[in-house]
Amino acid sequence: MVQPVLDVVGLKKSFDDIHAVRGVSFHIDPGETYGLLGPNGAGKTTTISMASGLLESDAGTVNIYGEPMTTKTLDPKAKVGLVPQDIAIYPDLTARENLRFFGKLYAMNKEALKTRVDEVLEVIGLSDRADDRADEFSGGMKRRLNIGIGLLHGPRLLILDEPTVGVDPQSRNAILESVERLSDEGLAVLYTTHYMEEAERLCDRVGIIDQGEIKAEGTRRELLRMVGKADRVRIAVSGGSHNVAESLRALPGVTDASAADGMVELIAGDAGEVLADVLRLVTDAGASVMSVAVDEPDLEAVFLHLTGKALRD
């Protein structure tokens, strides 16, 4: 059996009365990209903070290649590259100075560091801005530098916490392509996101997390199988639709429904059979239908099925 790069077992963490993480377990095999998919506040960042040895857990264990990872252990951290959600760089240092600084914290020797800094600057597309201060960079460039720091020391596991939040589409695509390339090169990746399409595009396996618990885990195909062969219907509305979800769930053929912020979503075995009744219920509730879209099920539908709410809720 292959030793997992990361093995998380029964992690728990509470902040006062808030149970942020309630017994999360998962593992990542070498070369695998694992996604933690869940809405804001689901416990993703708390989970990876403990997995990275940044935050003390209340219970549970984290092992990197079999070595325990805690806030006090050092060796396992040398195998991990961390890219935090919030950009964590010195704005008044240049890109090169930031990279050098963190390289020294990974105890890289002078020559190796010099070479590696140039390589990483090339990878993140900042070679021509290497000696500019980071506070002169655009948001996307800062994000790329943030990722570059995580790659600098050649980690065996790269942990990315929502790396595309607040990024323009062009930079976002560049980041996703970088992660795909690193994954193709055999790097194990832990990727958290609340964007369903990112999880579908990048991840070999996905853990769906909500309210501090992993609700389901598997490949995309395995997860879709959980919700059966069903269609997802999305209806853009204006006007009151808040109380319509319960009525929709009561319709024969509808397995799940939610309504929020001008959007009604439901899962149905056959959208064509229920659509007329659905539209009638929505308009009876006082809402005007703006548009209707019917999709095959995706991870968002899985999330809806598992948690009873949409990812953006």
Place this chain on the structure above:
Amino acid sequence: MKAVAIATANLLRFVRDRSNIFFVFVLPIGIVLLIGAQFGGDFSPKVGVVTGGTEIGAAIRAGLNAEADVAVVDYAVEAELVAAIERGGVSAGVLIPANADAALAEGGVAEVGFIARPDGLGPQLETVVAEVVASSAQHVDAARFITGLGVDAAAAADAATAAIGQVPDIEVSVVTAGDSIFPASLGQFDIGASTQLVLFMFLTGLAGSAAVIQTRKLGVATRMLGTPTSVGTIVAGEALGRFAIVLTQGIYILLATVLLFQVNWGNPLGVAIVMLAFAAVGAGAALLMGTLFANDQQAGGVGVVAGIGLAAIGGSMLPLELFPDTMRQIANFTPHAWANEAFADLVRREGTIADVLPEVGVLIAFAVGFLVLATWRMRRVLTVR
């Protein structure tokens, strides 16, 4: 090496913020200069004199000129003297009317005017001028006394002048009981330089807490913990950066005061060891503050109050020797008091390294205490939240 990397990043960031140059290098010397000018000993107020071409006026002028702490400036007429006082050119003025000699010779009264602004040194100078005028007019009083005995005026004046010349000067000597708190050899800036050095080194240290908070707020401190770097190393690196800045400022103030104001700091090795220990205190305090407060505005506000307050309690604004006993005891709870006491040993009492070792020991204890608390707090804020 990791601690050095963290310290180097700190220094680089510090140097790039140009406002630091003013607060660390320009302001301290300005304050030392100001305090030296206010409280130092080498200062002679100027007194303007209009003699009116009279003998009594010349005598008063000579009397004032003989005063060691007064410089005399001559003016021809009252209007010039008044203008000079108004502009601050002189601190006070003495006006002798042109008919003074004639009035005195006739047995009348000559009124000597004293002019000064209500603020400044006027009141003190009035006393000095009054004594000089009285002294200068004593032969007139004596001549009048003799005239009253039936001697003619000219002979009485000659007799009075001769008699005054025979009266021996009264010699007043001052003896200090015990050791002198402030030796006579003390330079004008000697006290102010060391006390302000202590004040500014600590204040600069506390100001550095803002950089520590920024490192936390930027997420860089947390990210450092994600590398194979312990909390202790992070604290050591941050402290080392602050230590280097505070020590650099201390050395700069020391050199500047030696070169500009000829301050005598005493035993060089003693000064070095006290400065090193106090720089460690400043760095430790910066780290502790940097882990206690959520944002740099809070730390900045509290830092200034704490920095100035502790300096006042610890003898950086008024020498500890002038404190009442209770305040002196309270002062010992501040690192400033121990540093000021150590510098007092070196600057005023020709102390050696051995003399300042007790104070240095206490300062090191302060520094270690601050750093231990800072490490504990840093671990909590980074890993527990």
